[in-house]
Amino acid sequence: MSLSSFGEHRPQIALLQSSLDAGRLGHAYLFSGDSVSALEAVARTLAKVVNCQSPPTVGRAGLPLDCCDACSSCKRIDAHEHPDVHELRPESKLRQIRIEQIRELIRAVHLKSHEGRFKVAIVSWADRLNDQASNAFLKTLEEPPPTSLLLLLTTEPSALLDTIRSRCLHLAFGEGHAAPHDPAVLAWLTSFVDTAAQAKAQPLARYRLLSLLLSELANRRKAIEKQLSADSPLQKYADIEPETEEKFESELNASIEAEYRQQRGEVLGALLWWLRDVWLLTSGTGGSALGFPALEEQSAAIARRISPKQALDNLRIVEQTHLMLARSNVQETLALETSLLKLDL
Ligand SMILES: [Zn+2]
Structure with missing residues (x-):
């Protein structure tokens, strides 16, 4: 799946692509929408884009604007096997994201990238970060390592701590988020x-x-x-x-x-x-x-x-x-x- 195939989210995708084009992609994004799996598809595609080995289009700043879906990097990200792309979901019985999971993620993000250009962390159900995990994550969100990309996904953006939300650029996907026409x-x-x-x-x-x-x-x-x-x-x-x-x-x-x-x-x-x-x-x-x-x-x-x-x-x-x-x-x-x-x- 390429970025251009998310036609229904054109404004949000255009925004990400224009940031890539200008070489100003943010380090931390909060994606909100009606379905976490739909947001995961966007996040994984963005991870492919920034790491694609033969991108179909490249922007002014030299970063890819979309992914090829065919190179070994794209394929391994689709298969959840890329060493520089880390995906995290709530694990425990309480459906919470625990501090240990976040610590491991932070460690991984701070390691030198194996082969990709970007280390990407995708945190699904970010509203399930418990307070301890949220606090452990703050410093990394505030000063992410260069060439890292942190993507927090949620259906409930208002359930996140203010301190987390204010460190992310919020992109609202999904229905009910069209420009007002009243x-x-x-x-x-x-x-x-x-x-x-x-x-x-x-x-x-x-x-x-x-x-x-x-x-x-x-x-x-x-x-x-x-x-x-x-x-x-x-x-x-x-x-x-x-x-x-x-x-x-x-x-x-x-x-x-x-x-x-x-x-x-x-x-x-x-x-x-x-x-x-x-x-x-x-x-x-x-x-x-x-x-x-x-x-x-x-x-x-x-x-x-x-x-x-x-x-x-x-x-x-x-x-x-x-x-x-x-x-x-x-x-x-x-x-x-x-x-x-x-x-x-
Ligand atoms: Zn590719």
């Missing part, structure tokens, strides 16, 4: 991108972008409050016991909060998809690989004035904030402000 989100994103494309990254422009985001979120919260309050039983009965009233009120507040979080996730998700587009464009990938091809012109204008590293940093900054907001009750405005004012656009 017209209201798209309209907002378009005005955000237009503003970003016109203004260079001056502090003032960043504040303008921040205020576009904050006002969109505030409007959405207001609309949710209005709609859910109108549907609440509080509006239907004039005479309610104070206790019941309190109960209705707290139910109402909880459902407002839940709906708001959901919508905020969609807005930030769209922003992330767009920052991915900008990143792709910094390495010359555009067109149908983009989540928002209609915004390509504006996105390309930004991609021309920043480096792939800056584009990747942008993506990471917003992804961190997105996850942090989804998982905890951090102060929203502060978190968004800190994040947006750091962007290089």
Whole structure:
């Protein structure tokens, strides 16, 4: 199987290939999706690509962009027999990845590569890393040996420790991960991108972008409050016991909060998809690989004035904030402000 055969994951594959092309493949990736075996197929294929002996295409940085599927390296990786490709899955009865397994993997990754260009470690069901194993893995994730590639696979990215996740570049595969197409989100994103494309990254422009985001979120919260309050039983009965009233009120507040979080996730998700587009464009990938091809012109204008590293940093900054907001009750405005004012656009 070659990378180009994963047609259904074109944006993610395009992203990996443009990183290979630019010689900027990350050292640690978190692949998430609906099925671990599908993710394993992608991970194993990537392992073949970086170690292929007669790649069909080679990128500008001299790295293969796909694998031949026929050389001895490709064949042995398919047969799980390549000495530089290590695959690890939960073993114990508790279906946990134990610290001993991780220690062995770390040792293997730090050894000099036998023959391949890259030492590749594939950790399936990475959400089953227990705390001890996670902690043992942190240092290697933070400072992976050169020419190593660590691939963590999971169906539950939110079950991983923050410390693990923040050290990996997250690629979401599978359904439910297409670029958003809700017209209201798209309209907002378009005005955000237009503003970003016109203004260079001056502090003032960043504040303008921040205020576009904050006002969109505030409007959405207001609309949710209005709609859910109108549907609440509080509006239907004039005479309610104070206790019941309190109960209705707290139910109402909880459902407002839940709906708001959901919508905020969609807005930030769209922003992330767009920052991915900008990143792709910094390495010359555009067109149908983009989540928002209609915004390509504006996105390309930004991609021309920043480096792939800056584009990747942008993506990471917003992804961190997105996850942090989804998982905890951090102060929203502060978190968004800190994040947006750091962007290089
Ligand atoms: Zn090959």
